[in-house]
Amino acid sequence: MSSVRCKPSRSLSSLSFCLLGAAFISANLHADTLYYNGPILSMVDSAPFLDAVLVRGDKIQQTGRLAELEINCQQPCEKRDLNGRSLLPGFIDAHGHYTMTLDFLAYRNVASPPVGPVKTMDDLIAQMGQQKQSSSPGGGKHWILGAGYDDSLLAEKRHPTRHDLDKVSTDIPVFVRHVSGHLGACNTLCLEMAGITADSDNPEGGVFRREEGSTQPNGVLEENAMAAIHSIFPQQGLEEQLNRLPELNRYYAQYGITTVQDGATSNAGMALLKEAADKQLLDLDVIAYPYTAWTDLNQYAPESGLDKPYSHHFRNAGIKLVLDGSPQGKTAWLSAPYHHPPHGQGEEYQGYPILSDEQLEEKLKEYFQKGWQVLAHCNGDAAAEQLIQVMGKLKKAGIHQDRTVMIHAQTVRDDQLKRMKELGIIPSFFVAHTFFWGDWHRDSVLGLERAQRISPLVSAKKEGLKYTIHNDTPIVPPNMPLLLWTAANRETRSGQPLGKPQRASVKDALKAITINAAYQHYEEDRKGSIEPGKLADLVILERNPLMIPPQQLKNIRVLETIKGGKTVYKAQTL
Template identity: 40%
Template sequence: MPTTRPPSQAAFAVADRIFEGGTVLTLDEALPVAEAVALQGDRILAVGSRDDVMKHRGPTTEVIPLLGRTMLPGFVDGHSHIAAMVDTWGWPDLSPPPAGDVESFEDLFTRLRQHLAQTAPPPGATVVAVGYDDSLLVEKRHPLADELDALSTTHGLVLIHVSGHLATANHFALEQAGYVPGAEDPPGGVIWRDAHGVPTGVVAEQAVFGLLAHLPPRTPEEQLGILEQVQLHYASQGITTAQEGQTSPAALALLEEAARQKRLLIDIVAYPKWTTLTQSLSTRVAPRAHATHRHDCGRERHEKTTGPTHVLREFKERKHVGEYQDRLKVGGVKLTADGSPQGKTAYLSRPYFKPPENEPPDYRGHPVVSQEELDAWFDKAYAEDLQLLVHCNGDAASDMMIAAVRAAQAKHGPKALRPVMIHAQTVREDQLDAMKALGILPSYFNVHTFYWGDWHLHETLGPERAPRISPLASTLRRGMTLSLHSDAPVVPLEPMRLLDAAVNRTTRSGAVLGPDQRISPRDALAGLTWGNALLYFEESTKGRIAPGLRADLVVLSDNPLTVAPHALVDLKVLLTVKDGEDLFSSPEWDADADASMFSQSLFLDETGWLV
């Protein structure tokens, strides 16, 4: 017979949805662990014990059993390039395991042959593939133009290195770009040549973008459709807020049009690229038929700009910087100070352990911007109260950013602008002290320990410096906020691998790289949630599960705080909730939900109360 009905709900706000029956890791110090969460609209209504939260249940409240799974705040992306994900969506993937299966030149050539046979591009078209990694190929080198000519001499073949700082191409693509014997290096770029001055096929930094001028076009609708697919991919990884980490004018136009059409499914924070800032001041327009906006790392075409003095104020006012409009926010401006450590183009204070073959023994890499240019940007940013993100992989580049912030604060006084050092791969202990004093936030590409830890140990940095890459524990010891990111599409969007890398720091070979820099799972989860929300000045609305915050949630297959450390990478995202609505659900979640609903339906009376 029916049970006694609950008392009047008049004293309690009625929830739209209640999740119960599992573990809730709130990442909120006031209540670290809870049993249930109630949602009302796009906000969290209540968090706590099951009995307390169920007081918010009304006749129409949907009660969702977690079935012993673990709920956390939705993951906030600390740094990636969602527009670059749109650009590369559907391109051949040449990644090594575990992201892909290309381990040798033969694997790589087979993949390209298959793509050419399946797609039959017209003669003259450019075919771009991404993700190859010379450090993990059997041959331990880049494929060269002569070798790629064996695949095609009537198409441009361009292979973009996993770092994004390098590419290799066949002679057809080199000639299309004007990279022929006698040609000068483009500004900010390098063309690798043999002893006779003939381009080998490999180019670096800004020269990469000269190879991409002949890509086949995509219609605006195709771009918008792919953007929706990419956003669902982010959601499938539990990510509810994403970054467009160095936004071209074309990328910003695409995002603005998607926002106007209400086609943004997750929140996106864009940071226009410093050298194209004047172009980004255009009004909202439909996206171009096609324009490559591959992500940062200092490798886009080099455009001259009038500098920060004349554009920052207009940019801030016209783009409503810091304000969401239909899930799109312009957060500030992104600059690139150097290149990539795995590509040996990062700017170091000491020489590389093993310099590239074409460089002298004292080679340390090079900056992308001068100290004077970086100082000028920070001077004007502090005058206009604008946040800057700066890509700094090498510690010499980090010194440049620290000096620029120090000079700006000496002139304008300390301000809570939260400048972010993106990647911060090789920051030293003394630099962390300076960053804390200046309010510079490091955002770590910490999965380097897995993907390139062995390479850094034996090739780029050596046994003294490599164990300190991504110094997470040193950061926490200073009481600094931790931020973790994937830099996708450089590596896949995998928050669980970021978690694993932070806790275990194991390389591909299984070695532990810098055991003293390992951190706890809880600290790592904070770096994926509220730590990243802090970068966007959104820690009061995101990154924790607490009443009044945005109802951005993720359900994992198990509890990251209780599973074995090396099982962290195997945790699965089962459900992602954005603003109170399900955005992604896995087949496993759907099957269990159907079974649970069938079971509950046997015990409901006509008003919906359990009997």
């Protein structure tokens, strides 16, 4: 096997996507491969540590004693001495946005450290000014696009307005997306092109923010208000997107990920994934969940059955619904007021819903009766309550589906976790928030008491819930060692603990990105653990995560990622 040396880059917007001196490997498959001299972590409670693993083709053939497996290893037999490195099941992305991450390649990275370079509004303006101008198909209007700004980390502690972005350009439309993905900001020309004026009413489930003391839009758009901008965005060509897929696959594989989720897939995203599958360009499994507001379900309806097979690493698995917004953007729907409401909102502001109870009931009834799995975005506990109550009502009417997933479940309460267990709802926690926005939640969004309970992993386990954890990429990078570290340590950017009682054990955190994530996707029979008959989706780590202090988890290197018996990523050797 060979590796390609490349210059390190941590920026998601880097067009090179050069991956920390790593290489994407296209190795010939051996008839058999024998892994030994681990530790080998199976993620099976009855046999957590294995002596050796025999892989035949794309499947795990046998586990057991090395001497026995050597006898059964067919020629040509490749013997892989792990030399004390750890072998685990491949990591599963329990929630993220694969095609959106690809789109962000064309955007300027205006995130704050450690993800990007922006610390002040002037930094943001300067970065946007450097963005290369791209054009829409057919030589249409140029745009300047950016993604990842975070008002909680900017020195000014506010969103960019149209006046800020007019400093980037007044004759080219400028749009920058908030790190949460739930808000964005336009320059004046961008607003004019979208037809957003002082007379524009707020759309249902969204807000056009206004100038103080005026109805004139200030350029900041919340939630469904961004639809007006999306409708006029320049569209990237399909061939351009297909050509960038190998870079995107490498980006995920370098973190040990073998299965990627594309939550909230759009029409364009579905077309891309189907074409990529047809051309066999997907080296990792990609699971799509079309978003009803962006996707024509007559054209891209999920396939029947909850454990659908893949077609060249792609399957259309279910539906994504969005019930509220973002806690760090202060649009999540809470049952009690925000600690410090957004500027211009009253002291009783609690965020707002995206769907009415009637709309949610109608949608869930239809999707459950069609046998489609549902992912429901609920950040605030009021949104969680809406999902629980509507599902409870439908269950009483004989309409139900286990393994509905509550995405993020950031502020879910203990009484809600108990009812989620009764309804078969799986919480997928965005526990990376404890690091990226923990200080902001404590000091501005929720206050200390509520902030300490965001992503309540321990409470979920006590209720018997098989929870998962995720990064919501591109909101934050798909760094699985860092995700494990956040779950086990719950430490903020400033180094302060946030909710010690909710710290997960390392074993439970590992289960959340392996066997539990496979269960969430109806794939526990073929993924998530090292057992005979399952896919040979594996990751080799430099160190054993169970045998090091939890504080060191984020420093574990992924040495190799193996998808279906084939090495798809190999780190540069030291």
